[in-house]
Amino acid sequence: MGHQRIWTKMQQHFQDIQGFLEWAISIGNSVNGFPLLVIEISDKPGEEETKPAFKYIGNVHGDEPVGRELLINLANWLCDNYLKDPLVFFFLYLHRYNLAKLIVENVHLHLLPSMNPDGFSLRKRGNANNIDLNRDFPDQFFSLNDDEDSRQPETRAIMNWLRDIRFTASATLHGGALVANYPWDGSEDKRTKYYGCPDDDAFRFMASIYSHSHYNMSSSKEFLSGITNGAAWYPLYGGMQDWNYIHAGCFELTLEISDNKWPNSTELPILWKYNKMSLLNLVASLVKTGVHGRIYSSVDGKPLPGSITVSGINYTVTAGKTLGDYHRFLAPRDKYEVVATMIGYKSKNTTIWLDDGPVTLDFVLDPEVSIKESVVQNVYDCDCNSKSTQEFVQFLWGAHLEVFFILIVILGFLLFLFQRRAKIKVPTSRQLSGSKKTVEV
Template sequence: MFLANWLCDNHLKDPLAKLIVENVHLHLLPSLNPDGFTLRKRGNANNIDLNRDFPDQFLFLNDDEDSRQPETRAIMNWSRDIQFTASATLHGGALVANYPWDGTDDKRTFYYGCPDDDAFRFMASIYSHSHYNMSSSKEFLDGITNGAAWYPLYGGMQDWNYIHAGCFELTLEISDNKWPVAAELPIIWKYNKMSMLNLVASLVKTGVHGRIYSSGDGRPLPASITVSGINYTVRAGRTFADYHRLLAPRDKYEVVATMPGYKSRNTTIWLDEGAMTLDFVLDPEVSVKGGILQNVYDCNCDSKSKLEFVEFLWGSHFEVFFVFIVILGFLCILFQKRKKVKISTTKQRTVMV
């Protein structure tokens, strides 16, 4: 809560606070496990460790969401509903910024990076190097670690968020003391203040973001964003089709926007220290079926789609529509002439017989 209070008190006078308040939708959850926090134990009221309760990519028998604890289900629903760009969970008992993957497919302990390993290392380094002494750790190089290289765990929130919610999550161990008393909290806040602020601000200062539209009618498209060479998909928002793709700076990327029923579009960018705005305008795919020009995406036959089809033709594709009508008229004339010739020939043959 120190973070929330500081932002409220300083957003009119501190540039960093102003940047965050004006550009970031920041959600704060005081405790994921209020019962365990009160009882000073890892488990919840049912004595279940919530950070081992999420479905896991390496434990296929752990996929049943209905069997999750209520706190776990609430977080899963919340994450998918909001579509967070990034998140961080605060833990105690060590001093390190931890990033995916947390587990390995064979349960061994070794470095096992996710597709966005470079971006996660960049985010973790921002936190560590902004901290009072995290980057000076003797146990973890630069104060950061891959989860599986530290110790593999399964059913964790960090990996689930990245895989299923499109959210880049760090696990931040912010104090060597597992259960600090209230009197220690101001010191912990002091040591972590700039780390928290710089990490949140990095969501504005880095990566590529924008919106995706249809060239036909300008409507927002909840399309998918991929980056060549990185096996991960970010989906644009359902309402405004806005997206934010976190990427490590100082590199070249090919960004691709795709949407069913539309032609994909790609562009190559050089991402420097700052963030880049990149909007996409996608052209509808068009096919001819049964002599009728159709937008593939709107080819169902309800009245709304028919209206959209007419608007599509009468709008920016009027020239195509006009040429189509001319060709159709020409074919009709040829058909009529051919029919008359056929009738005349038939009559001549009848006379000859």
């Protein structure tokens, strides 16, 4: 395909749809210095938003270019269909129109057509250093690639990218098979066996969305329903899929979209037709299911960068530092118990049902205030503008206010006895009783 023609066309779309598409964002360079260009699609490109972010990455292996071409087609399709007249498309392309509008306005989409431009130009699997980029990430089971300086520049670019942006979900496009692959990709003992992650149900649901939207992936004779657990297919280590889930809070699939790794260019329109609805539906699934919301402080109403967990699933999703927004992908089922936590605040939990679409759930957390903090706060809330007074109160508190209070009570009682001594003779038992009563009051 003519890449220059495509980029020119996209630039024209950008001029026509101002504020809709920001294109050619570089997240780094390849070994040979080729920029890793990301197409960003949103109604508010370049801004931090409270909507979920999704990314597609193609051409991880240089000799698997189909994903590269399909992602450029996807960007073009969204540009072509976003602002079409709804009356014209109401009868003919209702589903198409709604999907384009849904994605642009409700998902922050990022497309990296080629993670390995050097390998593509050399028509080989690895990058210019002959390193398989899908084996170059830190691994959970074995000490691989723990030295960040030793990783490939393409790998470091992806890792830094995910430090900047909180992606809810993503997928990489590969070739050589026809199946939707989900974590874990490896196992502790390196054996080929099913090894599911904590969100196994959610990943199976994600993979099924792609498979069943595809022209023929779900009818695979090799893979039941066209999906597979990575370790059950063949274990691999240092993969990007598992790293995303563990370290970046991102649910990632590995999509094998073509049996032929490098098909003839004449087959690309057919491959696009077969994968188009899968690509669109997987992105749209972020807003069609799961639980979404924000975490606030009850004190001032400001957003909190808290955490979201789901009872029974050993996995934590972190809310945004600035907006306090979270997006938790979950498979539809009867109910989930969702818990919001934040250091210095009391946790809250509630039960949701996901059998009928997504749920919006905001949490307002109350701070954990100790008795000591409460007393000090009351002192400062009074109309005490004297700095020396505040320092004196702090001094008293630091020296245990309770001791001073007891001493004051005892001195007062002794003074009372001194005044009454000439008139009334008070028994010792009466004195003890009076002292005890005063302390209680």
